[in-house]
Amino acid sequence: MCELYCKQDTLALRGKHIGPSCKVFFAADPIKIMRAQGQYMFDEKGERYLDCINNVAHEVVKAATKQMELLNTNSRFLHDNIVEYAKRLTATLPQPLSVCYFTNSGSEANDLALRLARQFRGHQDVITLDHAYHGHLSSLIEISPYKFRKGKDVKKEFVHVAPSPDTYRGKYREDHEDAATAYADEVKKIIEDAHRSGRKIAAFIAESMQSCGGQIIPPAGYFQKVAEHVHNAGGVFIADEVQVGFGRVGKHFWSFQMYGEDFIPDIVTMGKPMGNGHPLSCVVTTKEIAEAFSSSGMEYFNTYGGNPVSCAVGLAVLDVIENENLQGNAVRVGNYLTELLDEQKAKHPLIGDIRGVGLFIGIDLVKDHEKRTPATAEAQHIIYKMKEKGVLLSADGPHRNVLKIKPPMCFTEEDAKFMVDHLDGILTALEEVMGTKNDSVISENTVCRTKVPKEVHVELPNHSATESRENDSRKRNGVCSDQHALLSKRLKT
Amino acid sequence: MCELYCKQDTLALRGKHIGPSCKVFFAADPIKIMRAQGQYMFDEKGERYLDCINNVAHEVVKAATKQMELLNTNSRFLHDNIVEYAKRLTATLPQPLSVCYFTNSGSEANDLALRLARQFRGHQDVITLDHAYHGHLSSLIEISPYKFRKGKDVKKEFVHVAPSPDTYRGKYREDHEDAATAYADEVKKIIEDAHRSGRKIAAFIAESMQSCGGQIIPPAGYFQKVAEHVHNAGGVFIADEVQVGFGRVGKHFWSFQMYGEDFIPDIVTMGKPMGNGHPLSCVVTTKEIAEAFSSSGMEYFNTYGGNPVSCAVGLAVLDVIENENLQGNAVRVGNYLTELLDEQKAKHPLIGDIRGVGLFIGIDLVKDHEKRTPATAEAQHIIYKMKEKGVLLSADGPHRNVLKIKPPMCFTEEDAKFMVDHLDGILTALEEVMGTKNDSVISENTVCRTKVPKEVHVELPNHSATESRENDSRKRNGVCSDQHALLSKRLKT
Numbered sequence: 001m002c003e004l005y006c007k008q009d010t011l012a013l014r015g016k017h018i019g020p021s022c023k024v025f026f027a028a029d030p031i032k033i034m035r036a037q038g039q040y041m042f043d044e045k046g047e048r049y050l051d052c053i054n055n056v057a058h059e060v061v062k063a064a065t066k067q068m069e070l071l072n073t074n075s076r077f078l079h080d081n082i083v084e085y086a087k088r089l090t091a092t093l094p095q096p097l098s099v100c101y102f103t104n105s106g107s108e109a110n111d112l113a114l115r116l117a118r119q120f121r122g123h124q125d126v127i128t129l130d131h132a133y134h135g136h137l138s139s140l141i142e143i144s145p146y147k148f149r150k151g152k153d154v155k156k157e158f159v160h161v162a163p164s165p166d167t168y169r170g171k172y173r174e175d176h177e178d179a180a181t182a183y184a185d186e187v188k189k190i191i192e193d194a195h196r197s198g199r200k201i202a203a204f205i206a207e208s209m210q211s212c213g214g215q216i217i218p219p220a221g222y223f224q225k226v227a228e229h230v231h232n233a234g235g236v237f238i239a240d241e242v243q244v245g246f247g248r249v250g251k252h253f254w255s256f257q258m259y260g261e262d263f264i265p266d267i268v269t270m271g272k273p274m275g276n277g278h279p280l281s282c283v284v285t286t287k288e289i290a291e292a293f294s295s296s297g298m299e300y301f302n303t304y305g306g307n308p309v310s311c312a313v314g315l316a317v318l319d320v321i322e323n324e325n326l327q328g329n330a331v332r333v334g335n336y337l338t339e340l341l342d343e344q345k346a347k348h349p350l351i352g353d354i355r356g357v358g359l360f361i362g363i364d365l366v367k368d369h370e371k372r373t374p375a376t377a378e379a380q381h382i383i384y385k386m387k388e389k390g391v392l393l394s395a396d397g398p399h400r401n402v403l404k405i406k407p408p409m410c411f412t413e414e415d416a417k418f419m420v421d422h423l424d425g426i427l428t429a430l431e432e433v434m435g436t437k438n439d440s441v442i443s444e445n446t447v448c449r450t451k452v453p454k455e456v457h458v459e460l461p462n463h464s465a466t467e468s469r470e471n472d473s474r475k476r477n478g479v480c481s482d483q484h485a486l487l488s489k490r491l492k493t
Numbered sequence: 494m495c496e497l498y499c500k501q502d503t504l505a506l507r508g509k510h511i512g513p514s515c516k517v518f519f520a521a522d523p524i525k526i527m528r529a530q531g532q533y534m535f536d537e538k539g540e541r542y543l544d545c546i547n548n549v550a551h552e553v554v555k556a557a558t559k560q561m562e563l564l565n566t567n568s569r570f571l572h573d574n575i576v577e578y579a580k581r582l583t584a585t586l587p588q589p590l591s592v593c594y595f596t597n598s599g600s601e602a603n604d605l606a607l608r609l610a611r612q613f614r615g616h617q618d619v620i621t622l623d624h625a626y627h628g629h630l631s632s633l634i635e636i637s638p639y640k641f642r643k644g645k646d647v648k649k650e651f652v653h654v655a656p657s658p659d660t661y662r663g664k665y666r667e668d669h670e671d672a673a674t675a676y677a678d679e680v681k682k683i684i685e686d687a688h689r690s691g692r693k694i695a696a697f698i699a700e701s702m703q704s705c706g707g708q709i710i711p712p713a714g715y716f717q718k719v720a721e722h723v724h725n726a727g728g729v730f731i732a733d734e735v736q737v738g739f740g741r742v743g744k745h746f747w748s749f750q751m752y753g754e755d756f757i758p759d760i761v762t763m764g765k766p767m768g769n770g771h772p773l774s775c776v777v778t779t780k781e782i783a784e785a786f787s788s789s790g791m792e793y794f795n796t797y798g799g800n801p802v803s804c805a806v807g808l809a810v811l812d813v814i815e816n817e818n819l820q821g822n823a824v825r826v827g828n829y830l831t832e833l834l835d836e837q838k839a840k841h842p843l844i845g846d847i848r849g850v851g852l853f854i855g856i857d858l859v860k861d862h863e864k865r866t867p868a869t870a871e872a873q874h875i876i877y878k879m880k881e882k883g884v885l886l887s888a889d890g891p892h893r894n895v896l897k898i899k900p901p902m903c904f905t906e907e908d909a910k911f912m913v914d915h916l917d918g919i920l921t922a923l924e925e926v927m928g929t930k931n932d933s934v935i936s937e938n939t940v941c942r943t944k945v946p947k948e949v950h951v952e953l954p955n956h957s958a959t960e961s962r963e964n965d966s967r968k969r970n971g972v973c974s975d976q977h978a979l980l981s982k983r984l985k986t
Contacts, residue, residue, distance in 0.1 A: 099510060111631055
């Protein structure tokens, strides 16, 4: 557990040998983590951090070691682990989703999902949601507005971006009489436009809840209607469960299941928590789609995908979720945390919206409740201050103003209380300064001794443009009261 | 170590739950492997198989377990393992190759390599070699003629296919006065044609030795000349070392190094043996290319890439290669095996060519030494017969007639002798039957009790077309004698 290099040397070596596009958390003052246990991480000085962002963390070392000592090889040989794991995984899904392809990352899974969709009927086009992120591979950056709008890449012709079904700051809001239909009709319109240009829809892809997009939970009924439009166009529905699967929503094992039994995607992709850090991911689809893929005559071979060690790790994770009743924990702790946060919302004008299900919660920070102006710099300030208190949060969404909470599944009520208490203190101090400073953007010299990273300042000039766009959309939708129905409440498990 | 399912049930579950595009080895009679030790694999009955195809297999369990017990998290936190591993890896490479991006599979590495190349000067086109295979992702199938010609996918406009620099059955052969220049000039011509169409070359990509393409070793000087042409066009040279790196060639750690110190790729991708089965891969490039990538403003984040456990595994593999002198073993056993195979070549008319370096060897099987007609069905027969003897080989190359030998790095001289003795026996029996049968294609009823998989028969009708194409190319190049200079001899380490 001793350091190989002092933190300064680690940083210097990182600067020298690791690509500068690979960012660290808290760039101005990155954390060096030496060890972890459950939801706690410890730095080189032994300082403890409560981890609110790192998804599942379970004890699966034993299973991995046992299998590594025995055998690791590829899936061209028969092995019981791969078939047992496929059997167990598909048992968590509705019946038609019965065929697995094992891969090594959420990105590999989503890339394969697109290949399956395109092979199915020979269509090419993909409909994706605004602000979506589906992975770091070339084929996925193409369908990830979260990425391609930040870089130089431009939208490809075969990509269609539907509005994010965000009823808090999107095109149709909580005051709309039928936001689900309105958002789904946007998809229908995209399909009709594509058909008019002679294009054909291969797939609609969406996270069952948008994560990087700002912890967005689509309104009830939206996915059903979208699936209908997409199926009518000969396309398939891909549910990306990479960030939100494996019991995180509590009541259901998969997030898409909370929208009702009448919604079944054609392809589900999974990853991240699946191997508790071990590179492991999967695509599950129907027999029909799998057979169409096979009929191309092209073999699919993934050297590491579905190897006996990865599958042993995956099986151990399933066991832990079940044996330790982590879904029950997600319900209990998630509900408790949401209650605490709702109290904070009543108290702090900076909190515009609390939304989420189970252990997947977003805190949308605003500078102004009526205009819902994103409090981007404030969000950055808060995550740095929380870090000083030993709590790891991140800020995401198109405006980087949504605090993301997606902790390890073993997160406790005490952890929730600890986190919220610190958040309360930081919000109180910040609002005091903002109040006395005539609602200006916080200055790093006054309240934040930790240097705010450059990116924040880069984003600030865009605020006015954003606001005017939002005002337009608000005019279209009518002025809505602040008494919006919290989706998190409707969907609470 | 006991079976969870009997072999028949494993097969049935696989049929039900694993995508039919995922093929097993020896489809007609697949092997169920229960455990492995070094170069030996054991099936459910305890039968031993000598593994000639599974690359590095080392003992790295201890390092993985130790790190897993301590911590596994992502690279957004500082950690010594990632920087130490980057330092150790880049120390094996020529100086300008100093910046690493850690990924989870050779495919992820190659996809990122293409992104780096395209970002570098904003060019888009890629030159690839005929029969090349660079991975299973959408972006890689596009540049893998080995794949896209088998499926329905057609060549994209931005992809240019240069002839494989195969001096045994390619366009310019061992009798050509300067095959290296002739093959490199083909690349030059592609660049000139692309420029005339207003296109710009982002990258030339090639395995340092073509693996799936038929164990092809380019003639000395070829890569230098290609690099010059590509650099003149503003493109970068990507060396794919996924299958051939990590000391397999013996004298050098990386295969590209055997072409001389005056050849340095701009990007090197690595994978497969890197983690001894643990999903681990990497892209290494120059500071200049890394900075250009970063200047796009787009972060690169790979959830599992470079995590502390993967890096601990990678470091352990480097230690084992060094401490057990596996490069020395690759030289010694590789040379011995090549000598044994050369003796077999003198004895068996079915062997047209033996080529390779270190523990990367190909046996090109022919029905006819002069025409070099690929002995495809015979190759399939041999690998099934070898399996019956407990030796695992595969057949690859565009005609699937090249026996691939790329065993774990701990392969011994005794293993080499064991393998060659069985090959000798099988070739002798096969040639006897073929002799009495008037050089017809083998029939599964007479010599091969194991059912030959369907694919072989599917390929047979193409032979005549292939032959006539080859005859044309032979006419262009003049008839060559069978006394070709073995590249493997020139390059023997």
